[in-house]
Each structure stands twice: as C-alpha cells, then as structure tokens.
Amino acid sequence: MSQRPTEKVAFSLRNPAVRAWLYQIFAVVLLVACLGYLLHNTITNLTTRGITSGFDFLSRGAGFGIVQHLISYDEGDTYARVFFIGLLNTLLVSALCIVFASILGFVVGLGRLSDNWLIRKLCTVYIETFRNIPPLLQIFFWYFAVLRNLPGPRQSLNAFDTVFASNRGLYLPSPEMSSGFWAALVALLLAVGGILFLKRYNHFRQIHTGLVWRIWPWCVAMLILFPALAQLIFGPALHWDIPKLKGFNFGGGVVLIPELGALTLALSVYTSTFIAEVIRSGIQSVSYGQHEAARSLGLPNPVTLRQVILPQAMRVIIPPLTSQYLNIVKNSSLAAAIGYPDMVSLFAGTVLNQTGQAIETIAMTMSVYLVISLVISFLMNIYNRRIALVER
Template sequence: MSHRRPAVKGSWSFSNPAVRAWLFQILAIVAVVSIAVYLIHNTITNLNNRGITSGFAFLDRSAGFGIVQHLIDYEQGDTYGRVFLVGLYNTLLVSALCIVFASFLGFFLGLARLSDNWLLRKISTVYIETFRNIPPLLQIFFWYFAVLRNLPGPRQAVSAFELFFLSNRGLYIPAPQMGEGLGAFVVALLLAVVLAVGLYRYNKAHQRKTGQLRRSWPVILAVLILLPLLAQTVFGAALHWDVPQLRGFNFRGGMALIPELAALTLALSVYTSAFIAEIIRAGIQAVPHGQHEAARSLGLPNPVTLRQVIIPQALRVIIPPLTSQYLNIVKNSSLAAAIGYPDMVSLFAGTVLNQTGQAIETIAITMSVYLIISLIISLLMNIYNRRIALIER
C-alpha cells in the first residue's frame, strides 16, 4: 500500500488552500488591471483619431445658452463651470424638497395604516398600493403634462391675496430682499434658539430627577417669536418682499417655481412616500406589544406613548431602510431630464456634452456628483443611526 505524504502546513504547493486563494486573487487583480489598461488605451487612441482633446479646460469656455431656473446668478455668456454649479444646486434643491415632503407624508401615511379609523386606514392603504406600483417616470409625466400644463395662462392665473399666482408658467411668489434689520434679526433668532434649547434640556433634567413633566413648548414658542419680533421693531425690517406683477404676457418680479420643478417634486414625493409609509408601519409594529401595554398601565395618553415610547424604539428599525429611500430620491431626480428640468443630467450630461463633445469628462463629473451626494447622505444617516443605537454593556 502506498501512503500519501501529508501536506506540510505552510508549504507553497498548489494543494495548499491558502496558496490557491492568494493565486486566484493575484490573477483577478491582474485581469482587472489589464482590462482597465486596455480600455484606457483604447479610449485615448479613439479620441486622438477623432481629434477630440481630453481634459477639463472646457469648463472655462463660455456656454452661450440660457437656463430657465438658476439659484445663483447666471447669464448666457457664463462658463460651463458656472453651468455645473447651476445644475448641482438645482439637483440639491429638488432632492432636498422631495426628502422633506416624502418624509412628512410617509410618516403620517404610516401612522394612518395603523389607525383604528377604518376609513383612514383604507384610504392610506389604497394610496400606498397605488402610487408605489406606478413607475416614477409615468407619475412625472402625469403631473407635468396632465395637470400643470393644463393650468390657465398668466392672464387668467389663479391668484391668492394678490401675492401668489399659479399658471401654466409656474407658481410666482414674493421674493425676499434683505433689509436694514437683517443682522439684528439673525442675532435675535440665534439667541432665541439657544435659550429654547437650554430651557428644553433644563426641563428634561428636572423630569429625570423628580419625575415631574414640564411643558416646554409654550415658553419656547414665545421666545422664538417675541425675540425676533422685538429685533425687527427696534432695528427695522429684516426683509422686504418683491411681489410679482403681471406685465405683458408673463409675471415679472418675485420668485418663480417652474412647472418642471413642481412636477418632479410632486411625483417623487408621492412615489417615495408610499415606500416610507411602509417602513414607518413596519418599524412601529416591530416594537414589542408589551411596550404599548406598559405605557397604557402607566396612564400615558396615546400621543405621549407614541412620541416618547414607541417612535424612539422604532427609529432603530426605520433608519437603515429609510436611508435607502433617501438615496433613491437623489438618483431618481435624474429623471428630470425627461421634462426638461435643468438638473445635473439635463444640463451637464446633456446640453454641455452635446456642445463640447467631452463625453468622458461630463459623464465622469455627473457620476461623481451623484456618488458624493449619496455618500454624504449615507454618512449622516449612519451617524444618526449610531447615536440612537442600543449599546450593550
């Protein structure tokens, strides 16, 4: 009988699992690097053959086109770098609006799914099952073409108090202008916030020591209103308002919210709120029922039980999937190109790419922007998630 010699531990033979693991990893790295080198070399060769220069020097060239909405000053003669900033701010604007609206709407819909009211529970169920099963692009088209574009023209615009005007050109609202008392107003507001936070923490400490619950919100509300109001009375108005007025075929002055922004905000908020509502409902139901019974045995009313007992525990389940929905909002905002909203994709990966031919640079910049925004949102949500996490000792 022949006896096979046992493998020596730490030997360099191919039968050693550790050697095979290292070999396969090295081969994988070599393959990835080789593919990357080939793609880069092939790209550079094709660019040279077509006479296309690479680099980011085009950012200093004049764009030569107008943008219907810009949060910063912009003229047609500004550079492509300025166009990048306009697209970035517009993307951040619609993402922030959708995150806020979808969060509030989803929270109340999630609570409605658990309500004892039969009608409220069924309405929220129909809302959730309807809107989360319709693609967001179709919802954007619905709000834009079927609703907002069918509003009356500027001359027949719907008016509210002669300050707000809604037409198929958008929503025109008064625009704030800085006044002489702005500095004093900001200082008074910051002081009011500091006092409000201090009072809230003091009452919380008093509650932990004595068990007595003090209501902080009446005093906090009074401080937040009276101090800034006093500053305006003494130092003058903090803001003046530029009211829009109909001149010719459109409104002039004020601030315009274009239909593309409204349609995108409505569609993404409604769509994402349906998913957030289910996350809220699942998080609340994940809290053990004994917590409800313990709060009820202490005589706590339902609103206090929900606010002080249930929601803080449910957040530990809610935050991780909620982060994914916030990331989806940012990524879905790129659908704005379908209706011409001037976001990063529409401006930079669309108009600028077509004018300059710098496909690699424009696409790389656009992808990097979405990646950085997503990473920042994930970082902030993870920081908050760690703060509310249970720590086992």
C-alpha cells in the same frame, strides 16, 4: 526542556491559504489588465478622431440660457458655472422630495395602522396605486395633465394678490434683506440659546425632583418676542418683492417652474409609498408588550407613539429609509424627460452635445450623484449609530 520546532507552511496548491492568495493575486492582475486595456483603447480612439481630452472646456462660454438658476447666470457665462447651476438644481429637487416624501410617508404609514377602517383602507389604496405606477409616467401626468393645463398668466389663480399660479409656474413673494436683518438674526439666535437652556434646566430638574415643567409656552414666546423687539428697535429684517403682471407674464418675486413642481410632486408621492411601508413595518416590529406597558401607565396614544414606540422603531426604520432617500436622488435624473435643468439635462445633455467631451461630462455627472449619495449615507449612518442599542 526541549522546544518544539517551528512548523513551516508548505508552498503547495493543496494548501488553502496558498490557493486563496493566488486567486486574489490573479484577480488583481486581471482587473488591472482590463482597466489598462480600456484606458489604452479610449486614448487610441480619441487620438484617431482628433478629440482632445481634459477639462479646459469648462472655461469656455456656454452660450445658452437656463430657465431656472439659483445663482446669477447669463448666456455668456462658462460651462463651469453651468455645472454649479445643474448641481444646485439637483440638490434643490432632491431636498424638496426628501422632506415632502418623509412627511407624507410618515402620515400614510401611521394611517395604515389606524383603528379607523376607512382611513386604513384609503391609505392602502394610495400605496398600492402610486407604488405600482412607474415614476416617469407619474412625472408626465403631473406635468402634462395637471400643471401645463393651468390657466395663463392673465387668468392665473391667485391668493391675496401675492401668490399666483399659472401654466408658467408658481410665483411667490421673494424676501430681501433690510436694515434690521442682522439684529433680527442675533435675536433669533438668542431665542434658540434660551430654549436650549430651558430644555437642559428642565431635564436637570426632572432628574432631581421628578417634576416636569411645561416650557413650550416660554419657547414660543421667545421665538416671537425676541425678533419682534429687534424689528421694533432696528427696523424690519426683510421686505418682500411681490410679483406683478407685466405684459404677458409676471415680474418680480420668485418663480417655481412647472418642471420643478411636477418632478417634486411625482417623486414625493411615489417615494412616500415606500417610506409609508417602512414606517409601518418599523412600528409593527416593536413588541406589542411595549404598547400594553405604556397603556398600563396611563400614557395617551400620542405620547406612547412619540416617547415609547418610535424611538425603538427607528432602529429598524433608518436603514431602509436611507435607501429610499438614495432612490430619490437617483430618480431625480428623470427630470431630463420634461426639461428640468438638473445635472443630467444640462451637463450630460446640452454641454455634452455642444462640446463633444463625453467622457468628462459623464464622469462629472456620475461623480455628482455618487458624492451626494455618499454624503446622505454618511449622515444617516451617523444617526443610525446614535440610536443603536449598545450592549454593555
């Protein structure tokens, strides 16, 4: 039998494959040339102005105070410690806003679908109002018009003489470890393990008998009784440092500064409007036949929503919800407008002005937001893959 000769691809510009390879090579060469030019130009300008590059400045003393720091800090600490303080403050406000915006957005989104006319209209007004006001203006409103107009420390609002609110911030009792802390922690872990065991046993029993056992009273009892017994035997797990008025301000406890409160309120309210619309659209994407099928089985509305509608709606909700979480992290950089000590305010502001290391400080600040956003996207994508429909 005669074999067909192997066809050779002619190297010609008329060949689409050849043109595609040439275009890609040209694009790569052009990109490398642009990056090389920018790098050469940057090094030349730094040398001309006598500016040293590198990260040696991180070991130098900062010499300025920070109004809020989650780890210990004084003015003699290094710029590296300032970096970690700014990172923690950014993570704190981002985490608070994600939690509060998710809860508020979920409630408002359900309200938009309510059968009650008044609730539905109020939720619509809430969304259309706060969604169309720039977040920076909302931050200014909560900071200058609300929190800064609270009374001073001597006339502060208080609850049970343990929580105080003034124009200096919200003062709360701070927990401190006591002798029975580790025993209470072990007891809590045992309670959680018992709850997981009950859930697995209940699921196994439902599969084999069709009967469901109400385990929530036992779960609550274990969460309360196990740590309580540990405290009775080994002593209290925590003791509380109550804030007290000393002179012109409070001492002791923990304080949430007005800048943190204004930023959390503004970003939570602003982002919750978008999350509410995501929740509403996700629920409405589920076929109405699912509602009718659940109603025909006699399921009450809360059970239908929790067990039938939301699991299907989450497949539509998660991708746009991830974008809103990323927006919260990026919008947290607006904190610099009111002086909240986040990464932008501390590192891309104060540290840059003191050291002159513009490239290094801006690069580190950008890297922080990039890494935080990538981690959030990674975690949300993992959850999205777990709930995705898989075709068999």
